[in-house]
Amino acid sequence: MRVMLMAGLLAVAGVANAGTPLPDGPHVVTSGEGKVSVAPDMVTLHVSVTKRNPIAANAKQEADQAVNRFLEALAKQGVENADITASGLDLSEDTERADSGRRVSNGYTAERSIEVKLRALDRFNAVLDAALTAGINGFGNPTFESSRKTELMAQARALAAQDAQRKAEDLARGFSAHAGRIYSIDSVGSSTGERYLGRGELGTVTVTRSKTAPARYLQPQIEYRERVQAVFDLQR
Known part of the structure; x- marks a missing residue:
């Protein structure tokens, strides 16, 4: 039984x-x-900047300059460096083949991505405006979070x-x-x-x-x- x-x-x-x-x-x-x-009481922004130029070094420099302007603006907003990730660089050449078979270069594309964690949602507006002003031209969906996640x-x-x-x-x-x-x-x-x-x-x-x-x-x-x-x- x-x-x-x-x-x-x-x-x-x-x-x-x-x-x-x-x-x-x-x-x-x-x-x-x-x-x-x-x-949520926090949000992570996923943004990027893409620059095109016939010269690879110039494309990279333009992307770096936009990122640097944005980082300066974030510092003014009180965002800590520990809450920012901006280390990646993707540099590539845009090429194609002409009718004759000859390789043709259309220039270079430099792209950098930045993630910013905002621990106060009231900064959301100012940080997005600062990104646009700095020359950031790519915006992903924000990720909302709670600082009490563990609890x-x-x-x-x-x-x-x-x-x-x-x-x-x-x-x-x-x-x-x-x-x-x-x-x-x-x-x-x-x-x-x-x-x-x-x-x-x-x-x-x-x-x-x-x-x-x-x-x-x-x-x-x-x-x-x-x-x-x-x-x-x-x-x-």
Whole structure:
């Protein structure tokens, strides 16, 4: 009877991940999920500058000058060097073949990428304006974040553990048993995502170069998710 009870609960709860230790006696395996949503308080900007010139050194110099102007502007905004990444350079020649088969050069392209972490969203507008003024001409999607990520992931993990235990107790109760001592716990995985709320709930960041032409950036809620798998002894 005890063997049948264990088999029935495992069929409902699912088989443990490979490598997860299982007890010899009756047990139940469950997985739990936890999620915490918050408004972001930081943003990472992904920008780049691309310059073309018939001379490779000139293309690089023009890109470097735009980056240097932007870095100077960031310093004035109080952005720390530790929050800036601007070390990469991609320099390439644009070539083609003429009808005669002769190789023809159309000049050189120099591209540099910059990532900037802003720890205060109220600087968003000023930094984007500074990038445009400096000659930055490539803008990727901003990545919104929370400075409390470690704390929030811990909260999501605790919720996942509670969810796994609740499921184990519900399953055991259906077979006139109850979940006993915890035998093993595994972290199945964690993730971070963005979620846009409904109208009226959506936060925005307004970006403008003039008072007559504002632009709105949608500010999502950040979701921190955690999944765990747990094995409990069964007791009758």
